[in-house]
Amino acid sequence: MAWYLVFDIGATSVxxxxMNEIGQISAFNNFSSEGKDGSSILESIKELILQNKDKVSGVAISSAGIIDSTEGKIIKSGAFQDLQDKHIKNWMGDIVPELKVTIENDGNCAVYAEKWLGEAKELDNFISISIGTGVGGGIFLNGKLYRGSELMTGEFGSIYTQSMSGTSKLNSISxxxxxxxxxAAYLGIEMEEVSGEEIFYKYGQGDYGLxxxxxxxxxxxxxxxxxxxxxINPERIIINGxxxxSETFLxxxxxxxxxxxxxxASAICISPLKNRANLVGALYYHLNE
Known part of the structure; x- marks a missing residue:
């Protein structure tokens, strides 16, 4: 059975x-991307590929940002400015010309994952929401992934929303x-000193200062x-991340x-793929591109 190296590039971690062609995952791992530039992240990915080039059948990449998946190009990357207009497929092709390399937007990957192995196998209209460093996702409409005229569909974090603290972009509060x-601002410390897991754990333990x-x-x-x-009036809204x-999230x-x-809220559910949906969807796109 063929095995593929699959990457999910996020602003906090990679x-x-x-993964094999039926979506089974092996040797899951990650490394920090916070505070790093995009070029150094690509170098780390290149090293992993070169170490395994004799046994890998292809490379599938999910990435935050506006992605032209047909061209294999990052049009805009908010987290990694140095990757703007970076042609990933060509760059990888120069390094490992014998391997097929694909890249797709992470929100779209989550949509593909739900359609392939998740909650949306039988659905024609659904929305995937990914909660990570920011809030993103994708829309599957009338049996097809909807990309939008500028490939920006699913950039949910840029939408303005309302909370007790006022009007803010969704990324800022959710x-x-x-x-x-x-x-971190509340405690007077650096953001790098706290994690999301720590915050929600403390809240669950009764720290109502949060x-x-x-x-x-x-x-x-x-x-x-x-x-x-x-x-949109979808059949289902599927949330991953x-x-x-957490048992208290839903x-x-x-x-x-x-x-x-x-x-x-019966139309809202948690993805069974949890925080690995982007990886699964990246491979689905790779196999069907």
Whole structure:
């Protein structure tokens, strides 16, 4: 059976694994990307590929940013400015010309993953929301991935939403980096000194000094989802990301949705692929491109 190296490039970490053509994952790992430039991340990826080039059948990459997947090019990368207009397929092709290399937007990868192995196998209209460093996702409409005229569909974090603290971009209050930044400012420390896991764990343990930050996280997300539901009217809204591993995530989100009149949350579910949806979808795109 063929095995592929699959990477998910995010602003906080790069996840990677071996995956076969039926989506089985082996040797899952990650390394930090926070504070690094894009070129150094690509060098780390190149090293991993070269170490395994004799046994890998192809390389599939999921990445944040606006991606022209047909050309294999990063058009815009908010987290890694030096990768703007970087032609990944050509760059990799010069290094390992014998290997097929693909790159796709991470939100679109999550959509493909749900359609292939997740909650949306039988659905023609659904939305995937990924909660990580920021908030992204993708839209599957009338049986097809909807990309938009400028390939920007699913850049949900740039939408303005409302919370108890006022009007903000969704990334600022419901992206994990925004949550970390607000908590660090509250404590008077550097953002790098706190993690999203630590914040939500402390809140769960009764640190109600975090009440406003956590409440804003859920209320901003709930208002966004409620509006999205009425605009698109999908069969399902599927949420993935590390935060969804918490048993309290969906009940907390549901209670905040009710504040906006969204009383039937049966269309909202957690992805069974958790925080590996982008990896799974990257391989799906690679196999079907």
């Amino acid at each position: 996840k990677y694994c071996w 992206g994990i980096k925004g949550v970390r930044r607000r908590y 009440d406003r930050i956590v409440s804003d996280f859920y209320s901003g997300l709930a208002l966004f989802i409620s509006n999205l539901h009425f605009i 590390g935060i969804t591993l 009940p907390m989100l549901t209670s905040h949705l009710k504040l906006y009149g969204y009383n039937d």
